[in-house]
Amino acid sequence: MIERIWSGQSPLWLLLWPLSLLYGAIAALIRYSYQRGWRKSWRAPVPVVIVGNLTAGGNGKTPVVIWLVQTLQQRGLKVGIVSRGYNGKADSYPLLVNEKTPAEQAGDEPVLIAQRTGAPVAVAPKRRLAVEALLKQGDIDLIITDDGLQHYALQRDKEIVVVDGMRRFGNGWWLPAGPMRERASRLKDVDAIIVNGGTAQVGEMAMHLQPGLVTNLLTGQKKPIHQLDNVVAMAGIGHPPRFFTTLKQQGLTPVAEIAFADHHAYSEAELARLLVTGQNLLMTEKDAVKCRSFARPDWWYLPVEAELQGEGVEPLLNDIEQLCRTYSPDLHH
Missing domain, CATH: 3.40.50 (Rossmann fold)
Structure with a gap:
């Protein structure tokens, strides 16, 4: 039912429209409050790259995080990952995750990322605490956050948005009448758009999930x-x-x-x-x-692997690597 509402096939979205306006107003106010400095955001001492989305529901974000981590590792960079740890119930936060951490504690996606990449992963509802926990553990060149595009308390250097190429943005409305956390106009502010399946548009990178x-x-x-x-x-x-x-x-x-x-x-x-x-x-x-x-x-x-195509892939990776060198000019691997 929710798919029919969000796609615009069901007129029931009109009943939820007033709630959507409220959601959109609150979301816009939160972002504006950080932009104006009314609420304080924190900048990490290493680059922060956000991999997030504008819509609720699976877009293929986690395979992109795994691909990005593995690709940057191949370039000799030491990558740490932070996550909110959705649905995990740890006794305390931040929680340092490894491949043996129970998913009930950390959430399924952080455990999967740790298993696939071998990179250090930390989970906390407040991402700053997760970042600080990783930095205490050892040498980290950059942080990738799994989700968190709307978590403006953490400043970021790069924003990557993953879009479902088949469903795109549904009826285009905010939750709950539509699938949007932020309106599609937010894409004008991000650094890269990765489209999972469907047809990538101009300026977007095409991604496909390759089964193993x-x-x-x-x-x-x-x-x-x-x-x-x-x-x-x-x-x-x-x-x-x-x-x-x-x-x-x-x-x-x-x-x-x-x-x-x-x-x-x-x-x-x-x-x-x-x-x-x-x-x-x-x-x-x-x-x-x-x-x-x-x-x-x-x-x-x-298992599936993300495969990316498009003119923007190599420049994006080069920009991230250069970012790391800007933060740490003596970076040599």
Whole structure:
């Protein structure tokens, strides 16, 4: 239902329109208060690059963060990542995350990023605390924040926005009548726009998610997706249909497709009930980080890699590297 409202297919968005105006007014006032200096923002002693979005729901932001971290690591830069840690319930903050930190504490995305990149990750609702925790741990050349475009208490050097190329901005209205956290005009202020799927427009970088080998949660065994049969597919991400479409593009037709809410907390019994004897459960890698501790032999996940194209990719990476050298002129790797 919410997809129909946000896309403009359902007229119910008109009922939510007054709430959208209130949301937009509050969001604009918050940003303006930081711009005018009425509220204080903090500048880190190293460059800060934000990877965020203008809309609610899955846009493919986390694969972009992983791609950016790995690419900058290959250039010899020491990258730290901070996140709000959505849906995580740590005993205290900031929380330093590694590949073994339970997703219930840190949130699923920070654990996935730590597992894939090996980079230091810190989680805190106030990003400044997370940044400071990382800087205390050791030598960091720059900070990448997973989300946080609207977290103006943290000053930033670069803003990268990820856009869902198929859904774009729906009906264009603020939450809850539409999907927008900020209006599309905000794109004029950002440094790079990455479009996941669909067709990139002038000035945007095209991104596609390239699937890898399906991987067994219990054993780590890897094999091509076409060797997996009798598949029940599940996804608890911002936009589950994207995952199901990816499977079909790879030639796999699941016997069932089950969508959960984004960041859903799974139990072993809940997932075991999805299968009958002889079936395999296939999930996203983001789901897998929450299920490893109670995984069964017939549970698999499909990792994806972000692949970026466009004239702006190399200049963006060069600009970020140059930023690091501006902050630390003696930077040599």
